[in-house]
Amino acid sequence: AQSVTQLDSQVPVFEEAPVELRCNYSSSVSVYLFWYVQYPNQGLQLLLKYLSGSTLVKGINGFEAEFNKSQTSFHLRKPSVHISDTAEYFCAVSRSNDYKLSFGAGTTVTVRA
Amino acid sequence: GAVVSQHPSRVICKSGTSVKIECRSLDFQATTMFWYRQFPKQSLMLMATSNEGSKATYEQGVEKDKFLINHASLTLSTLTVTSAHPEDSSFYICSAPSGGAEQFFGPGTRLTVL
Numbered sequence: 001a002q003s004v005t006q007l008d009s010q011v012p013v014f015e016e017a018p019v020e021l022r023c024n025y026s027s028s029v030s031v032y033l034f035w036y037v038q039y040p041n042q043g044l045q046l047l048l049k050y051l052s053g054s055t056l057v058k059g060i061n062g063f064e065a066e067f068n069k070s071q072t073s074f075h076l077r078k079p080s081v082h083i084s085d086t087a088e089y090f091c092a093v094s095r096s097n098d099y100k101l102s103f104g105a106g107t108t109v110t111v112r113a
Numbered sequence: 114g115a116v117v118s119q120h121p122s123r124v125i126c127k128s129g130t131s132v133k134i135e136c137r138s139l140d141f142q143a144t145t146m147f148w149y150r151q152f153p154k155q156s157l158m159l160m161a162t163s164n165e166g167s168k169a170t171y172e173q174g175v176e177k178d179k180f181l182i183n184h185a186s187l188t189l190s191t192l193t194v195t196s197a198h199p200e201d202s203s204f205y206i207c208s209a210p211s212g213g214a215e216q217f218f219g220p221g222t223r224l225t226v227l
Contacts, residue, residue, distance in 0.1 A: 032214045043206055043218040044157075051214050090156060099145065099210045103156045
């Protein structure tokens, strides 16, 4: 079975500052990796995904993530955040042979002016 | 991208009653759908996999007789919480893959059991 660890439960950040959300995973098989964002009382929206190929993945809203196989990490970054980026962020993995997602505990990002 | 809807978005019910939540894939067919449960300020926990034309598969610790799942068609899965109790109050979210590794999530259903 795979597991996901999000190392930061809460990340306060000032507007226009950079942010990095850390995610590590463990799995005995190859995996797909995802970052989702959730706004209050809403479902999940995909920010980006890594399936194969280039380890640097660019997503929506200026987010990017880098897959590091040796460190089993998939950290999410944004060079300059906006107030509207305040939300809950989830890292998730699925095995490459099925679609079941395992989620990390989530990171709450609060952007302040 | 593909769209998944859920109905209702919010439901309040009395303890002991049953509640049905629908999950629909609006512009694609889904032979598989997933049901998740999310408690306040917590992550999503997979409850079960809904399979069109066959029985749902439940994750360990999830009571299949309490959480009935029916995948009636290639675009509809329903989750029925039977004899609901206050501890069943939660945010229920469904998802469906649209042919690739990516899943599309519904907007969620907030269940409150009084």
